[in-house]
Amino acid sequence: MSDSIIYDLVLTGGRVIDPESGMDAVRNVGISDGEVRAISVDALEGRDAVDATGKVVTAGFIDLHSHGQDSENYEVQARDGVTTALELEVGVGDVDEWYDDREGNTLTNFGASAGHIPVRMQVMNDPGAFLPVADAAHREASESELEEIKAGVERGLQRGALAVGFGLDYTRGCSRWEVLEIFRIAAKYEASCHVHLRGKGHKEPMSSIEATGEVIAASAISGAPLHIVHIQSTGMHATRQTLQMVAEAQERGLDVTTECYPYTAGMTAIDSALFDEGWQDKYGIDYDKLQWVDTGERLNASTFAQYRETGGMVIVHSTPEDAVNAAVLSPLTAIA
Ligand SMILES: [Zn+2]
CATH class of the missing domain: 3.20.20.140 (Metal-dependent hydrolases)
Known part of the structure; x- marks a missing residue:
């Protein structure tokens, strides 16, 4: 304990990663007035504490x-x-x-x-x-x-x-x-x-x-x-x-x-231009790689035609x- 500062909140034992300074180490973090005030190997005192052991503490x-x-x-x-x-x-x-x-x-x-x-x-x-x-x-x-x-x-x-x-x-x-x-x-x-x-x-x-x-x-x-x-x-x-x-x-x-x-999957609108004529060749896939979001079912030629008419979101297993x-x-x- 280096001083008698009491922080609003202390996060203890987390892996602190800060890309700006290059820090990547287990540290305690002291926060007051919504700002990080201390990053330390020493124990810090706080009105509140959260055990961050095994977790990453980093910027949002x-x-x-x-x-x-x-x-x-x-x-x-x-x-x-x-x-x-x-x-x-x-x-x-x-x-x-x-x-x-x-x-x-x-x-x-x-x-x-x-x-x-x-x-x-x-x-x-x-x-x-x-x-x-x-x-x-x-x-x-x-x-x-x-x-x-x-x-x-x-x-x-x-x-x-x-x-x-x-x-x-x-x-x-x-x-x-x-x-x-x-x-x-x-x-x-x-x-x-x-x-x-x-x-x-x-x-x-x-x-x-x-x-x-x-x-x-x-x-x-x-x-x-x-x-x-x-x-x-x-x-x-x-x-x-x-x-x-x-x-x-x-x-x-x-x-x-x-x-x-x-x-490896994305999601998009089935009635968009992405499924205009020739999509199978462009994507290198067939109907079975399309999955209907609402039901989870894999599509075939006839369900594809039906949903393309009504519109909606489809999962595309193509990457x-x-x-x-x-x-x-x-x-x-x-x-x-
Ligand atoms: Zn996109």
């Missing part, structure tokens, strides 16, 4: 890729140590409304990007619930629509959006020029572009390699930082190559980063395990 995690932006999800996130949950991929169309809904009534910090998808859906009157199912998915924007989309994204950034989100595989009708135009707006606000790539897997045309090239080019041309989301689920058998492209872009001085999630391993082990990826 920031989840860059969190679509579940409601109180149920925030609670689960908090129990996992996530103190900031961000919706940066799909993002939101009306930034003010989204923040107003959450201000003062959430367990964790939250934030969202200005979403190219929801703004495009709004401008093109797409009836999709979360992801586009009609014009916003399949049609090129007219000149005036493009101006409206740009204005919508810019408004979001002016109203406090943290980044610009894209899901180019969901908005396949979006031209390369439209992508560049939105990147230019992001650059103006020094906002990063969080992109679900236009292409997936290793098969040309529109492989994940081609799609990675599209957005690295957009970043280089516009100056907007680029963050490629879930590189393993879009990279699939080309994940090692797309990771290499990210590393090489960084070596050239570009602000390009990426993330992955550490499992090769070696792609997940390559992404998780890569020093380039954040888990998100």
Whole structure:
């Protein structure tokens, strides 16, 4: 006991990990007035104490890729140590409304990007619930629509959006020029572009390699930082190559980063463009790798057709395990 300070709270015996200082050791932590005041091998005295033996004590995690932006999800996130949950991929169309809904009534910090998808859906009157199912998915924007989309994204950034989100595989009708135009707006606000790539897997045309090239080019041309989301689920058998492209872009001085999630299944809307003609070949899977969320059943040709008509969420067992391993082990990826 080095002094007679009594802290509000002491966490005893936890493995303290602090990436900033490089600390990774068993320590006692003294907290007062909501701030860490001491990290010590010595015993600390507190009005309250929590035995953290066998547990990790660290700063709150920031989840860059969190679509579940409601109180149920925030609670689960908090129990996992996530103190900031961000919706940066799909993002939101009306930034003010989204923040107003959450201000003062959430367990964790939250934030969202200005979403190219929801703004495009709004401008093109797409009836999709979360992801586009009609014009916003399949049609090129007219000149005036493009101006409206740009204005919508810019408004979001002016109203406090943290980044610009894209899901180019969901908005396949979006031209390369439209992508560049939105990147230019992001650059103006020094906002990063969080992109679900236009292409997936290793098969040309529109492989994940081609799609990675599209957005690295957009970043280089516009100056907007680029963050490629879930590189393993879009990279699939080309994940090692797309990771290499990210590393090489960084070596050239570009602000390009990426993330992955550490499992082999993803979830998305069955009525989205991801299941347009030819999906089996692109994913390298058949109906049996699709699992209906509501019932857990695996699909076949007829249930697939039925659910695609009604719409809803489907689990897609499509990411090769070696792609997940390559992404998780890569020093380039954040888990998100
Ligand atoms: Zn995605």
